[in-house]
Amino acid sequence: MVKDVVCTFCGNACDDIEFEEEYGVNLCPLGEAKFSKKDRIKAPMIDGKEVTYEEAIEKAAEILKEAKRPLLYGWSSTVNEAIRLGVIIAEKIGGIYDQCSSVCHAPTTLAMIEQGIVGGTLGQAKNRADIVVFWGCNPVEAHPRHPTRYSVMAKGFLTKGRLDRKVIVVDVRKTPTAYLATDFYVVKPNSDFAIFTALRSAINGNENAIPDEVGGLKRDEIINLAEKLEKAKYGVIFFGLGITHTRGHERNVEAVIKLVQDLNRKTRYILQPMRGHFNVVGSGEVPAWEVGFEYAIDFSRKYARFSPGEFTAVEALIRGDCDAAMIVASDPVAHFPKKAVDRLKEIPVIQIDPHPNLTTKVANVVIPTAIVGIEAEGTIYRMDGIPLRVKKIRDSKYMSDIEVMEKLLEKI
Amino acid sequence: MIEVVVITGRTTEQGMTIDEKLSEAYMKAVNYCEMNEKDMEKIGVKEGDRVIVRSEVGEVVLYVKKPEVDLQPPEGIIFIPMGPYANRVVGILNGSGTPQYKGVKATIEKTDKNVLSIEELIST
Amino acid sequence: MTIMIKNGIVVDPTQNIDGEKMDLFIKNGKLVEESEAGKVEKVIDANGMTVVPGGIDIHAHIAGPKINAGRSMRPEDLKYVRSKSNKTRCAMGKVLLTCPAIGYEYAKMGYTTAIEPATPTIYSIHTHEELDSIPIVDKAALPLFGNWHLTFKFAAEGDVEKMKAFVAWAIDKAKGYGIKIVNPGGVEAWMYGKNVHSIHELIPGFEATPAEVLTTLMKAAVELNLPHKVHVHCNNLGVPGSAETTAETIKLAEKIGKENCLHITHVQFNSYTGDSWKNIGSGAEELSKLINSSPVTVDMGQVIFGHTTTMTADGPFEFALFKLAKTKWINKDVEIETGGGIVPITYRAKSPVNAVQWATSLEFGLLVDPDKIVVSTDYPNGGPFVEYPYIISLLMSKKLRENEVKEKNVSNYIERATSLLSLDIERSFYDIVKMTRSTPAKILGLKNKGTLRIGADADIAIYPFNCNEVRDEELLKSLERTAYTIKSGEIVVKDGEIVSDIWGKTFWVKVNSEREIIEEELNDVFKYYTVSKNNYGVKEEWIRKPEVVKV
The missing domain is CATH 3.40.50.740 (Rossmann fold)
Incomplete structure (x- = not known):
């Protein structure tokens, strides 16, 4: 038996795969396909x-x-x-x-050139995060073991499991990832920049600057979401191509980086792009x-x-x-x-x-x-x-x- | 014909067949669009019918897929798995280096045209 | 190749040689007696030139995830072209250099060894990949112990045996060279948005203080007989009043009492008096006295006026700097072992605070015994290492210091807040060779470096000037580029240009110790890791040219 094999499919790079001959243990459907024989x-x-x-x-x-x-x-x-x-x-x-x-994710690099990035390893989500946000990403289909290994259900030393965490999912459509959410928000396509900016207004005490509706979310929903985010002891925001592939591209990422900078003046937060390969x-x-x-x-x-x-x-x-x-x-x-x-x-x-x-x-x-x-x-x-x-x-x-x-x- | 916004992205099936792109399984994983049933009614299509999607980038013929109600895209949004079919209608250049693959304006209507095979698609 | 260096003016403090005309012989990468050399294949005429051992940088962030994130964040710095792709690789970067540029620039100014001082053990594969991409120089990496939960646990328990086992395990995993600790406990506090402010304060979540952590680590390092003991970035870095914390930290080493048991790195950044940015001053005079009479050693952490990019495992410090500088900010919280941050900064001569920093590091360079202090900029935190010749020239000439203050219009606040302008001391070239060669070699326990003794590594710099006839105005130019740099017996630089692109060695320390006694603790801690214990760390065969130091 070969142990501790690293799966070479997605950016999770799960390193706990075991092989008994051809049969792999701990693989997700994508990993299983990857390790199967093909043309x-x-x-x-x-x-x-x-x-x-x-x-x-x-x-x-x-x-x-x-x-x-x-x-x-x-x-x-x-x-x-x-x-x-x-x-x-x-x-x-x-x-x-x-x-x-x-x-x-090149827009993420461009945004990083403008703002830097407040990041951390996946172990932070596992050990410390009491709020996990998935924004414009769908780990259940793109990074299937992310929720169990690193984020939603992972058992850490401070955050012991699913019950210790709030999970917030934001997307333009309901994906299977939304089923993991404590709170799920549907937003309009191409509106991420505006929503991040509105959230920053709420967090920085400028609620009055927020219009009645932003990107499909009502003003109250924005303020409410901002309050939820602020309550974290340690929050992690994961984001995907839903932000980098839409109008605004690197500006969207810059906005979420600035949001996380602001949140760090209140509590601790990190941001992690969901890298594909x-x-x-x-x-x-x-x-x-x-x-x-x-x-x-x-x-x-x-x-x-x-x-x-x-x-x-x-x-x-x-x-x-x-x-x-x-x-x-x-x-x-x-x-x-x-x-x-x-x-x-x-x-x-x-x-x-x-x-x-x-x-x-x-x-x-x-x-x-x-x-x-x-x-x-x-x-x-x-x-x-x-x-x-x-x-x-x-x-x-x-x-x-x-x-x-x-x-x-x-x-x- | 109605106006829609095209969203693209990964799916489990697309991911599972990504190393077998010349297979039928891959083709089936990427040659459709998911629609809201109200939009389907508006253009008079049912699951398995063909539609033509047109945007400033180009056009493509796809099969229609109706996910269970809970997972349907909102009205006015269609979802196409990332891949060669989606790329006929998304990928607007904007100077940043990364084309716009999501949130692209398009129209959609029923068609009798055939969905091209991958061979046909890349040779045209 | 057998090389004879003929008629050079040799300076080698390890043999008390101060500017004597001598011949040196090199064979198979080592210095040999003339009688052993046999047929000489190449004679270097060093008449009128100064021959010294290759320089050693004891603390430069030259490889790993931090500097690379810095590069990615600062294309405006990386677009500076140092040399084009031709016989050698293209070399890019003004302050944050690419790997080829790092190797070439060190070699061109006569440096042949450099230590990467802050490697998160979990990222050590990355650090070694970059070290392996740096040509010419020998190198080593110091793994970070500061936020490792097991460090705190064993310190809290006062368990030196387990700490020894853990140190041995982590150094082996990192293929590292010693113990680095940054802001002990402060990085853990940062996970809760806080910092620790005294070495006697409890670390959040643990029954240990930074003082206990340092003491236990020093005991472990001494008992394990590590060639380089504890390399510390003190608590309270970069804030007024930090001098007091540093003085307390020195006292911890005095209690251990063993020579070189503690190396306080970039001491300048930890040596301010005052209680606000308004009344900040230099603590260098007092601290230098303490250092000279204690077992600790230091490196300068010289600030260079101009732009740079700060990067450290000190996450809370970088957040504070981000709020102050209002610029871009990278942060990285790393599993349960460390963290880090990166913030660009510009040191301005006219700024009273920056001027104090500039002057404080020079004071240390002038006041601390040359057997105890090493020239450094804490690259890239104080500035680029390519400025070492500039630092040396200021240490060697009061006139140059005075000119610099005038020319750069350095804030006159330093007259009040530091003693620099009243210091008449001028370092001799012999002292400088200590501070850049023999002293770092001794602190690092690199027996075959920093010396021209028979049997030593043939890492040699030949500068195009006569050190017995130093002229202030030519000093800088004389030191910026060597006439020859020889690395492991090969000529790599001639007349300031790279002539041979070779690979240096990577030193790592193999420690014998009872690992089994911490097996249970390790298994427990790896439940909270996101990589498996077996996949953690570096294997020796993955490194290009590993060189084991056994203890």
Whole structure:
């Protein structure tokens, strides 16, 4: 039996999975699907024809070297060691490094640049939180074990369990997460900034500034919610793409950061973004220590430049700036807007991934790799930045992402 | 035809099939929209019918799904699981680098057009 | 490669060598006798140049989640380009440097070892990943013990045996080098929105005081014979009146009585008199006397005028600073072991408070015995470590200090509140070599560093000036860039430019102790963790070039 296996699906990175042969204990439905056997890319391919690893990596290096401004995108589902090599490759070839945050929680980074962020580890929710707020997120479907392991039902040393906690859920529609709530609020889409600002008014003694209705909530409801929030001894606000993906984007996140700053003048509060992929945090941390920035980094001048909206993958593709792309551990064809996908169809694309996906359909060079956390080990960062070493629990015939990156770097 | 706001997001099924994107299970996990039954009445559709959603980004044909009453989106809001279908109508650029994937204005009406397969979708 | 450094003017306080013309021989990364060297492959003509051991930074936040969060929050700082991607990596950052920039900048100014002094043990994998990305220099990390509930528990019980076992366990998990403690108990109080204000006050939720925590940790460190004992960021940091707390803390070390049992870091930040920002003053004169006659050692924590980003495990302090500075604020509460905060700040010469800070650290540099004090900025809290040559030049020249006060228009409040301007002391270069080489090596217990003895690591800086003929106006320029930096016997810098990109070692301490006696407590505490006990910490094989120090 293998114990203490780290699940490599979502940002929870649950590290208590046990394996008896193929059978995993403690997995949620998403983890179970992740660890189940499924179709793989059979072999390296160039233009649909099976080739050796050597040939595929050679061809990939050639594409990257010939390109004027290649995009190196993805990274959130691989290990830091591979990401680090990817950043160095991008630096050497004068390309663009971008990662999945740019279509996810990048507004959180932008807000953090403006305001900082009052944060903590998931252990704070477990041990101390007597109020837990889920705002614009749906952990029951996106981070299924979050409520039991970390937040709602977790047994901590000060907060002993569900009965010691109030749970507040705020969303534009009722999701299964709302069933966990002590109080559930339905708000109007695109109104988060206004609601956070109204809550700040209530907390800072400016109730008179609040209009009769804000984002679908009545004035009294806002004041009442603010009072509830203030009553916490230690509160945690978890927020999701419901805030970053809607109108206002980083301004919404800034507003909730400021709300949490204000709450800390009364009691203790922390804020935690619900990060999606198991190592999307690492895909920002690694380039930050290597070259100074988390995403949207251009190396065309032989040093790192950071400019969201300019060097983020979607815009760089739509503008036609990139003349080649290497996609690692991600599927932009499934998750980018159509115009960006159209550009990916026009340029040479290298894909490095264990599984066939929509990007495989447009890729010229496909390099299959071992699945991180099942067939390959390395370091990943949980949603709160806690580092964990993921394990290799099965052998495979595939090269790891790290090995492919090492070979690629040698050839560049 | 009525005006709606499009919301996108993860679902359990989308998550479970994310590493099998060329499978039928994945396609079925992402090629529909959830509606409020009052909105369904307004445009005359029932569960399993097809609708066309149009926004400033583009258009897409989807199946209609009616969740149990308690989990229906509010009137005027439709929910599409994140993925290639949703991305035909969301993803407005705004300069921040992160497209607007949620809270996008659109119209919705009944259609006889077919829901494209994923192959067809990415080749058009 | 076998290297001969010919005709250099050598300064090595560990051998009482003060500016003598000598030849040195290097083979297999070590200093050797001429007779052992054999065939010399490379001769460095050091005629007219000063040859000293490589510098050692005893306290610089160079790796881990804090500095990296700081980088992410401050792209305005990181956009500064130090060098482009060419033969070496691109190096970015004005104050908060990227990992390649940290290694290159240390090497260029003749430093070859640096200690990351505040690693949350649970984040130690991250710290080691960053240390492994810093080229050239040797390094080590100090894990944080300050808010670990087991530290408080064993201190409350006065159980030195269990504290020893816990220290051994945590250092092993962190692959760390010693004990760091920040604002003992204060970080726990911050979880309730409070702070502790005296070393004799009870820590919320525990029957222990900061004094008991420090005392028990010092006893444990001494009994375990750790090469570097307790490295403390004192209570009440950064507030008027903190000098009194520091004096009380020094008394705790006096009771232990063992040389080097306590290192008070960035002492400047803990040495203010007065009871408000209006009457703040320097406590450096009194504290220096206490330090010189006690077993403690200190580093300066020099403030550099200009912008920087403060970062510390002292969560309540950073919240106070946020309210004062009204700027951005990162906070991180970390499981049941530590916390931390990050706030940008600008030190202004015209500000009376900032001027006092600037002067206080220089007073310490002039008044404390060079065998007991180390040059530091508490990087990046006081400012960037690349300013060490600036600090050294001020310590060596009264004239330069006076010029600086005039040129920067430093607030004349320092005339009343500090003794700096009345001090005629000028540190000799020999003293400076102590304060940047032999003293930190001794405090850290790094036997093969900070010295040019036969058998020592061949970490050597060759500066393009003659230390026997120091001219004030050339001092700064002479120290900013070496003519050569040699690391582990390889030439890494020539004429101030990186010529070889190599990887240094990571030191960690392997402690023998009875771990079993705390097994039950550990199992109990891990019920309140969100990672399993088996997944906690770093394995040696994950580190690029680990170097075990056994005790």
